[in-house]
Amino acid sequence: MKNALFILLFLPFSPILGQTPNQILYKAHQQFARVKSFKSEVNIYFDLPSVSIENMSGKAFYKAPSKFRIRLKGIAFLPRDNPFNVYTLIRDSSQYASVLNGSEKVGNELCRIVSVIPNGESDIVMAKLWMGTTSNCPLKMQITSRESGIILIENTYGRQVQNALPDKMRFTVDMNKFKVPKALAADINNSPKKTAASAAKSKGTIEFAFTNYSLNTAIEDSVFKEEGK
């Protein structure tokens, strides 16, 4: 019922740019489907309100269909979900409903905005994808998931655009304000700065910069397991 209503609302906009949303998504999936696995180096840049953390480097691992992990030494704040999950969602067109919501320029590239709603049970509730008309890749993704709420992902492509692998992924995440009782933090004599930014919720960004992609090499499943589990 929810999907039917969604389709009825957005169906009139679909034929605007010639291709159906499913065709657009299929093209993107075909590009990404060439990647059975990859490993790469990744630099991570943090800009999180109320968290001071240095940028760090690590290695990123992906294995089809949906295993993704970043391995690094030390403490890091990472997005909760696999950023390539959307390709798992659009793998089978019978598993989702999609509609075109118009077009918009992201950077220098014209994008078609496609909204995707999974048919069955899925962690992703809805995904809004800005699909590049030249690259056929999602330049921007707004993903609403049960686990993590709304996450905005902005992708920048370079050498690996033919495989839909971005050079940069920028995640914008809603953050709850960090607050610990002074007694627990033993933080006496510190008066919190009262600024406009100290609202209950604010946004934080994490950027992945991938380099040295190595595609379709064997990766052990143990790489994706948590230590001690």
Added chain:
Amino acid sequence: MLDLIRTEIFKIATKPRSYIGFAAIFAIVVIIQLALYADGQAYLDFLIQSLNQSFEIEGMDFNGNLVGFIILQTLIIQMPLLVALVSGDAISGEIQGGTIRSLLTKPVSRSQIVWAKFIAAELYTLLLILWLGILAWVVSLLFFGPGDLVVLKSDSLVIVRNADTVWRFGSAFAVAFLSLSVVVALSFLLSAIAENSIAPIIITMSVILLFTIIGTFDIPVFNQIKPFLFTTHMIVWRNFFDRPLPVDQIAQSAGIMVLHIVMFLGATLIYFNKKDITQ
């Protein structure tokens, strides 16, 4: 002068109360370490739960650096009492026991006596800080292992990389020593004024307690007073775990603490030189 210092060190070493500080630190550190060994990770998870809702937090394990930091910020509030127990007794103990007269018959000036006592008390404080550092940080590293340090503040969180912790802890201990030197100098002044050894200890602790309470409350009137209280600057050791390092603030606070030491010690020298010990 060296003989005088040696004598004063010997006096401190022979008093049972000098060992209370070492025993208290040992007991408190071991109790905190055991408690954190049992529930430390749950405690940390509870504190960062609001961030856990937004992120997958990798590598945030309970480790020796974090245990060391927690113990340091818990104990540093009690350390002045342990220091005052010894330094508050330095001059007034001699007055109360009547040994001050025989001490002043020696061919040394009164100022030299004060300096010798002060240096001996400083050495004692240094040993106490080293003892705290070894137990709270080094032993915690051995038991809990190394790792990135999570510095918890009431409104923010700072992640200090493991490789960056040695110089930060070292500097923090050095500044903590300077903070405790202010307490030594204050209790010395009170010790020179008082006729018994209990009063300087109690007054020193009362002053620190009062100033700390004023510092804890976020009330506008108190906020005006806070910069003038030495206790506000005594916790500057925590700033070594900030990023970017607030060098100006650390230098200012260190300067203010040195000024307090000079003031308290200067007043002690003036007062003790004029003190009538014949009564």
